[in-house]
Amino acid sequence: MGIERTLINQKGKECLELASETKNSKSRKSRRRQRKMSQVQKLYDICKEVFATGGPDIIPPADDIQRLKSVLDGMTERDVGLSPNMSCFRRTTTDQLPRITYLHLHECDKFSIGIFCLPPSAVLPLHNHPGMTVLSKLLFGTMHIKSYDWAVDVTSDANPPGVRLAKVQVNSDFTAPNTSILYPADGGNMHCFTALTPCAVLDVLGPPYCDPEGRHCAYYLDFPFSSFSVDGVSVPEEERERYAWLQEREENPEDLTVVGGMYSGPKIVDN
Template structure:
């Protein structure tokens, strides 16, 4: 315990050179972190300036944004594996995934957020209607399984739907990604538009979505049940295509293994200019 006199005397003393150096280093680190988050916002603002459902940024903008995200680190958003978000002390049930919101609303042209996954936590299989999405794993190991819809040779709008609302999809990605790794990018129709994340270790993924989810504008998040496709129906696959397939069925409600909580983002703030 410290007494009032000691605190008053300490306040009255001029800071030492060592203390000043520490303060300068701390301020420099904070400025660097803030500039990284601000720069990300500025790049997104440029890339998604004309964003609308189905919009895909220009190739140069995709390159600049993905390259910048490739080099982002957990320190840029003041995250580290020892934070409570990444611990699951209750052995029962699915570990909660914590979402930290950096920027955006349904009326914005893009949104930025971070998902914090303890080991074995899951973000169930879901879609990204009309969106371009950049996902950067900041640290840890994460399993990603993703699908794209399969269309019949006759029409891209006539996707296979044999019974009970099932629709044929092709596996795009089924692998474990270890940070540091390249940013994952998906597009409105390709690149793994439906995906599922599982924490192999505790991990964090920074997501940029353009445009954001918006139920009133027809961009609500849909979750899916998946079942293996053992026999492909005749005529469903374009000649020369191969790979793994599954039947996906949209769920009416939320998945049982969805355990998502929202917390305040406490890292460097974004300033809209």
């Protein structure tokens, strides 16, 4: 009995030691996986969670937006395999506006991830994001951003034909690192980017553009408030510079050239 008890105790001790070793081994492997996980993979995994139940005009909870922003805030061009010295950031000698390169990382019916590469003087014209929550991270460079939301705090007897009043939300230069957030109806849903230096912008859109579902990218012309005379517009004289009239373009801007590029950064794995 004493020998059996000793053997049982010894076997129990060995089992506990083996279980502990297995647990430690799994823990070490888990830590190694976490260390090896790229920032792009982390971004994708969080997007998959945050936008899982999302849709047009559905804004994720503030805590989830902050989770996404925290990952983006920590990302640099190295995390996506980019460098300002790459050819897509060089301006060629031409009279036309420089072409913009778009790098596709992921797109599904819930969200998309992509990068716009802009040489100096490149312009991404004023455009909208219908029903979307958008996080844009300036990975490097300096750019001028001008953004609008539709004016809901102003009443008028009638709008001029073909235009609609909008309010300026941002009209400033931004230098990396910078993460901006816009929402379906506020935060600057319609914006224009002008690269002052080579720039890379990482975009997260939830949900993405989808023509069949009515989420197409519309481009706009903007006109100063003083361009039109409208009776009954309740905008104080001193604030009229903060407003503009936007007119949707019937066709995409002729001087806009966006080409697809090959993304060479860390791959995204769909877990």
